[in-house]
Amino acid sequence: MVERLTPNLKKKDTKMRFPQEVGLKLAVTLCHLASGNDYTSLQYSFRVSKSCICRLIPLVCQAIIDTYKPEVMKCPKTPEEWNDIAKRFASKWNYFSCVGALDGKHVAIKKSKGGGSLYFNYKKFHSIVLMALPDTKYRFLFVDVGAEGGVGDGGTWQKCNLAKAITNNQAGLPQDRNLPNDDEPIPFHIVANNAFATDYLALVVWRKTHSACCR
Missing domain, CATH: 1.10.10 (Arc Repressor Mutant, subunit A)
Incomplete structure (x- = not known):
């Protein structure tokens, strides 16, 4: 080093x-x-x-x-790069069309002068949010750090560059693909907990994927 x-x-x-x-x-x-x-x-x-x-x-x-x-920490930008990650999720976890696992971590900080309640989170301490998207080997593909702790995981994700790129179809994700032994196309997606299911579209994608995997 x-x-x-x-x-x-x-x-x-x-x-x-x-x-x-x-x-x-x-x-x-x-x-x-x-x-x-x-x-x-x-x-x-x-x-x-x-x-x-x-x-x-x-x-x-x-x-x-x-x-x-x-x-x-190189974030994929092409369908081929995202597809390589999805293949590793399928091989290691038997879970298909997944390109990452998303979560946020609250990093404790001292109360900022004049910050009010912006950085005061639901865990009752002041923090900034570390938003990370790792692959199957726990390597970071994308990181967004510095958002106010009071915003929470869902709000932080909506404001980060990767979320905007996915929403605007600029992230380079592959086209929807059928799961094994199924004839219904499933979007390539990111897995996360229910803190990120902030709109109807996110819930629909999760439910379609979950029901298809259960079959």
Whole structure:
């Protein structure tokens, strides 16, 4: 990781100071992300000032996203790519025409100044929503993070880019296909809990799929 991130994080030496090593920046950031330790405890563990840690952690996080996102979190855009995912769901779970499993995670935050109840969720704490669509190997295909916790999973999904692309037929999903031993076409779809069934169309798609699978 140090080698991959060096082009984005390496700073030049100056007459006034020597920059922190990329390995140190990465170690501080990974420790913070893994343990949740605050900046005060990190400054004693790594002998780096709190003010420096405040600046470097967002930079390292952004560098990780820029470096690794294209290869580890690539959302399908063509019918062939979506169909490959559906084949893996059929092979592993015996569930057909499925292109992902969707759910939201509430990430706890401190109450924002002036935020009111926007971030106060039904679990009675302030949060932002991490909306994720993984495949059969639990790898993220799509992530939307930062929505207000008070909106909930269904509201967050309706506003994210992938939902809009599917609604506007711009996501590249394959044409409807018959299930094995059936003559009724079933749309390619995403599985989720009832928090996402926010309209009649979503319920119809789920019921058609569920009844066809039961047969």
